[in-house]
Amino acid sequence: QVQLVESGGGLVQAGGSLRLSCAASGRTFSRAAMGWFRQAPGKERDLVAAISWSGARSYYTNSVKGRFSISRDNAKNTVYLQMNSLNPEDTAVYYCAADFSAQALVVGREEYDYWGQGTQVTVSS
Numbered sequence: 001q002v003q004l005v006e007s008g009g010g011l012v013q014a015g016g017s018l019r020l021s022c023a024a025s026g027r028t029f030s031r032a033a034m035g036w037f038r039q040a041p042g043k044e045r046d047l048v049a050a051i052s053w054s055g056a057r058s059y060y061t062n063s064v065k066g067r068f069s070i071s072r073d074n075a076k077n078t079v080y081l082q083m084n085s086l087n088p089e090d091t092a093v094y095y096c097a098a099d100f101s102a103q104a105l106v107v108g109r110e111e112y113d114y115w116g117q118g119t120q121v122t123v124s125s
Contacts, residue, residue, distance in 0.1 A: 002026040002114045004096050009119030012086055016123070020081040022096030022116055030074040033099045033106040036081045038092035038121075045095065045109060049081060053103035063089070086123045093118040 008020040020036070031053055039045040049070035050059040058070050069082040079096060097112035106112065 002098065002100070004098060004114055004116035006094065006096050006116040006119040009094060009121045011122045011124065014087050014123055014125050016086050017082070017084045018086065018121060020083065020094055020096075020119060020121075022079045022081075024077045024079070024098060027098075027100055029077040029098075031100060031103060033102045033104060034070075034072060034079040035097045035099075035106060035112060036070060036079075037095045037097060037109065038090075039095070039118075040092040043092075047107055047109060048094070050105050050107055051079065052105050057105050059105050059107055083121070086121075088123045088125045091121060091123050093120050095119075 003025045005023045012018055035050040036048045037045050038048050048061055051070045051072055055072050067085045072079040095118045096116045098114045099106045099112045
């Protein structure tokens with residue numbers, strides 16, 4: 001079965017950086033569209049960034065444009081989220097997700113088939 005395991009979360013001061021990783025196993029990772037979502041307490045789980053199977057195309061929600069960068073290494077079955085200039089509003093549990101039925105960008109939460117367990121990111125002011 002497919003397994004997605006996130007890592008890299010933690011506590012960071014405002015203005016700092018973190019790099020999240022999501023390691024995939026169980027299916028051909030290079031054929032999956034991937035996404036990073038986040039969920040703050042009492043809020044919906046929202047898309048932060050998405051990347052196509054080849055890495056050629058990416059999408060970012062407005063609030064993270066210019067600060068976050070999504071990338072993938074298909075040889076390592078891993079997708080990354082580099083987060084710079086973090087602010088307290090970025091505090092949330094971050095989840096990676098995979099859609100093995102699509103290779104282009106996937107921006108709809110309901111389209112993703114598999115989810116990781118999440119990693120906590122806390123930004124202090």
